[in-house]
Amino acid sequence: MKRRLFYTLLCILLALFLVDRLGGMLMSQIARHTQDVLGPKLRSLDEGITADVVLMGTSRCHHHYVPSILSDTLGMSVYNAGVGGSDNIFSHYLVLRHVLSHHTPKVICLDVMTSDFAPETAPFLALSYFAPLFGHCEEADSLFMLAGTYWRYKLSHLYRYNAKAASNILGLVMNRQKDAEEGYMPLPKPAQVPLGPIKEKLVTGRDTLKLDYLRRFIGLCRNKRVMLVFVVSPRLTIVEGNQYKALKAIAQENGVPFLDYHGQQLYHNHPEYFKDALHLWDEGARVFSSRFASDLRQLVNQ
Amino acid sequence: MLFNSISFLLFFPVVCALYFAIPASRVRIRNGLLLLASYYFYMNWEPAYALLLMASTIVTWGAAIAMDWRSAGNRYRRWWVVVSIVLNLAVLALFKYYSFLTDSLSDALQMTGATIRIPSLHLLLPVGISFYIFQAVGYTIDVFRGTVRAERDFATYALFVSFFPQLVAGPIERSGRLLPQLREEHHADYDNVMAGLRMMVWGYFMKLVVADRCALYVDAVFNNLPMHNGGSCLLASLLFPFQIYGDFAGYSLIAIGTARVLGFRLMDNFRCPYLSCSVGEFWHRWHISLSTWFRDYVYIPLGGNRLGRSRQYLNLLLTFTVSGLWHGANWTFVCWGTFHGLLLCMEKRLGIGQRQYTGLSRLCHWGTTFLLICMGWVLFRAATLHDARLVYAAIFTRMSVPDLSFAMFTEVFTALVAITVMMGCEIYLSRKFRQLPVSRHAVRLSAMVMQAAVILLFGVLGGDQFIYFQF
Numbered sequence: 001m002k003r004r005l006f007y008t009l010l011c012i013l014l015a016l017f018l019v020d021r022l023g024g025m026l027m028s029q030i031a032r033h034t035q036d037v038l039g040p041k042l043r044s045l046d047e048g049i050t051a052d053v054v055l056m057g058t059s060r061c062h063h064h065y066v067p068s069i070l071s072d073t074l075g076m077s078v079y080n081a082g083v084g085g086s087d088n089i090f091s092h093y094l095v096l097r098h099v100l101s102h103h104t105p106k107v108i109c110l111d112v113m114t115s116d117f118a119p120e121t122a123p124f125l126a127l128s129y130f131a132p133l134f135g136h137c138e139e140a141d142s143l144f145m146l147a148g149t150y151w152r153y154k155l156s157h158l159y160r161y162n163a164k165a166a167s168n169i170l171g172l173v174m175n176r177q178k179d180a181e182e183g184y185m186p187l188p189k190p191a192q193v194p195l196g197p198i199k200e201k202l203v204t205g206r207d208t209l210k211l212d213y214l215r216r217f218i219g220l221c222r223n224k225r226v227m228l229v230f231v232v233s234p235r236l237t238i239v240e241g242n243q244y245k246a247l248k249a250i251a252q253e254n255g256v257p258f259l260d261y262h263g264q265q266l267y268h269n270h271p272e273y274f275k276d277a278l279h280l281w282d283e284g285a286r287v288f289s290s291r292f293a294s295d296l297r298q299l300v301n302q
Numbered sequence: 303m304l305f306n307s308i309s310f311l312l313f314f315p316v317v318c319a320l321y322f323a324i325p326a327s328r329v330r331i332r333n334g335l336l337l338l339a340s341y342y343f344y345m346n347w348e349p350a351y352a353l354l355l356m357a358s359t360i361v362t363w364g365a366a367i368a369m370d371w372r373s374a375g376n377r378y379r380r381w382w383v384v385v386s387i388v389l390n391l392a393v394l395a396l397f398k399y400y401s402f403l404t405d406s407l408s409d410a411l412q413m414t415g416a417t418i419r420i421p422s423l424h425l426l427l428p429v430g431i432s433f434y435i436f437q438a439v440g441y442t443i444d445v446f447r448g449t450v451r452a453e454r455d456f457a458t459y460a461l462f463v464s465f466f467p468q469l470v471a472g473p474i475e476r477s478g479r480l481l482p483q484l485r486e487e488h489h490a491d492y493d494n495v496m497a498g499l500r501m502m503v504w505g506y507f508m509k510l511v512v513a514d515r516c517a518l519y520v521d522a523v524f525n526n527l528p529m530h531n532g533g534s535c536l537l538a539s540l541l542f543p544f545q546i547y548g549d550f551a552g553y554s555l556i557a558i559g560t561a562r563v564l565g566f567r568l569m570d571n572f573r574c575p576y577l578s579c580s581v582g583e584f585w586h587r588w589h590i591s592l593s594t595w596f597r598d599y600v601y602i603p604l605g606g607n608r609l610g611r612s613r614q615y616l617n618l619l620l621t622f623t624v625s626g627l628w629h630g631a632n633w634t635f636v637c638w639g640t641f642h643g644l645l646l647c648m649e650k651r652l653g654i655g656q657r658q659y660t661g662l663s664r665l666c667h668w669g670t671t672f673l674l675i676c677m678g679w680v681l682f683r684a685a686t687l688h689d690a691r692l693v694y695a696a697i698f699t700r701m702s703v704p705d706l707s708f709a710m711f712t713e714v715f716t717a718l719v720a721i722t723v724m725m726g727c728e729i730y731l732s733r734k735f736r737q738l739p740v741s742r743h744a745v746r747l748s749a750m751v752m753q754a755a756v757i758l759l760f761g762v763l764g765g766d767q768f769i770y771f772q773f
Contacts, residue, residue: 002322005492008747015751023755037708084709152308158758165759166716167709176708276529 024157036171048102051079057111059084073293080183087126186282370452402631430470488565501559508552510761516545580655
């Protein structure tokens with residue numbers, strides 16, 4: 001009886017292993033051919049970005065910077081490597097590692113947020129988006145170790161595609177790349193113009209590990225002689241106090257230019273540029289990109 | 303330790319291996335191992351709270367022994383049962399309801415213009431306290447009533463209270479069912495192990511794929527209500543019933559499956575509740591171990607339906623209000639319980655649910671019941687009564703197409719597919735007595751492997767808490 005049980009359990013484990021590996025291969029093919037948002041971005045990260053200027057950040061980067069406008073002003077090739085939901089510095093560090101493993105851009109602009117220095121309940125959650133890149137870059141894999149997911153990805157190939165499995169599959173039948181441009185994804189015009197600036201809470205906490213990774217991020221760029229710029233793109237929110245004090249201090253300490261458009265309350269008198277309090281829609285993004293391109297040109301020429 | 307954590311997936315095989323390595327005839331040694339494992343399992347959250355578990359065990363065990371004493375008179379027995387119940391409920395009140403009571407008192411006084419400073423204790427709610435205290439109190443009452451004899455062996459009784467598969471979120475077992483099983487020999491039985499594993503995998507599917515996928519959208523809406531329109535609120539309100547069902551029924555299945563692997567049979571906790579055609583039927587199918595607990599230890603002692611119609615309505619209302627309060631120290635839960643109590647009273651008054659419905663009549667009763675239950679779940683999910691009001695207001699006054707980003711659309715789409723699979727299988731299996739259409743062993747094993755693969759691909763494996771743990 002015990003023998004029968006042992007062999008059955010063994011069969012189940014072997015079958016699961018086989019299904020996992022075959023499923024992993026299938027999902028890898030789906031990720032290669034999907035026209036969803038994240039799949040193509042991970043492909044370009046994996047196959048190598050060749051642009052002179054690389055923009056990094058979360059959805060705010062993804063939807064705010066139009067590469068063609070920046071490229072025309074700067075006279076350099078531009079790629080928007082922003083990943084929606086990539087949340088914080090751990091994800092940006094992973095992206096940077098992948099970019100630098102293939103190519104050294106001249107300029108990197110990081111669209112920063114409070115989540116890049118403030119404590120969060122699940123700071124490593126967004127790293128799961130990058131799990132398909134597991135095993136492709138040793139140093140980036142150390143982040144999966146830090147997040148506690150390294151062995152899960154090592155053991156299960158199927159699990160690496162868990163975070164975006166449904167999106168990737170839907171991306172086979174729905175083309176979401178038709179309006180994309182060098183990584184930039186325009187947001188549609190909202191049905192209603194958002195109400196004026198809403199009040200945002202001042203973030204006071206500091207996560208020392210995040211600050212450490214911010215410094216590592218800066219150090220990597222410096223070692224590769226990449227010009228780094230921190231940017232806070234416009235938000236339709238008002239904060240009482242200096243929201244990015246911690247980031248500005250690190251930027252100043254390392255000689256990194258810091259462009260704070262949120263602090264300047266840019267476009268607070270133009271709520272029609274926004275899709276919601278945190279995102280510009282395509283028209284706003286184009287107006288902002290022109291403004292940012294001229295500011296960046298000044299910095300590059302200095 | 304959570305059932306959906308890696309540590310449990312390591313812990314459980316080790317416990318099984320050790321358990322079955324001990325000869326089945328050595329029941330006491332096996333029980334000792336399970337007792338140690340159960341305390342280890344519980345102490346993974348907060349070791350200090352194991353003392354509460356132990357204290358509750360000692361009090362109820364001692365009180366039951368005292369009651370069972372041959373020469374114990376009726377008055378003496380009554381005294382012991384009261385002591386045991388009061389001590390247990392006092393612990394529950396202190397840890398679970400103290401802040402709620404003091405906050406409510408302060409608010410009430412503030413409304414009259416008076417202010418009073420009541421010291422807050424900032425106590426963390428011990429995981430599963432409501433479950434194990436109810437199980438222990440139920441045992442004390444059973445001994446008092448003479449339906450079971452007091453368990454003399456402390457280790458066996460301690461295992462009854464702390465048995466790890468059902469320690470933190472039920473099913474709330476009855477002493478008459480579980481205690482005899484703890485005295486029996488359990489051999490490593492192939493059918494038990496396979497049946498248990500199948501239940502566990504299905505439970506994980508319900509929790510990780512259905513409940514946690516639904517949660518991504520439900521939480522996004524309920525945690526930021528002013529930003530969402532009526533359509534989004536309605537969609538979240540329709541997803542939450544499946545979230546909580548997947549979460550809790552999934553947990554129960556994992557618990558029942560875990561126990562089954564070890565050779566124990568725990569009671570069924572859910573029987574397709576959303577197929578109910580009346581609220582009364584719903585409560586016969588939802589959280590059965592708790593609803594029968596309230597029926598046996600609260601509703602019937604209050605008089606049940608023996609003291610006339612108006613008294614029955616009052617008893618129903620009281621029982622369901624207390625049941626609501628059991629779920630959480632918040633007015634939202636009290637209102638949820640009262641809402642269900644009122645619905646039951648109305649059903650009794652109108653004679654709904656007294657007979658079997660067929661055809662269109664069945665569909666109408668099912669639809670009405672489902673919508674009423676969904677309305678109730680809004681109260682259950684909302685953080686405050688004000689939030690619940692916002693949801694109802696949005697649904698009834700600001701109805702429009704749900705505002706979904708593509709990312710959220712895919713989450714909702716996955717959740718809806720998973721719900722369809724879950725409900726389809728539940729309906730089919732409930733009619734076929736939980737048997738697959740083919741009796742071939744290989745097909746069952748393949749189904750299990752495919753379920754595990756689906757969990758790996760679509761499950762939310764972030765180690766989220768089960769909703770009922772907070773109760």
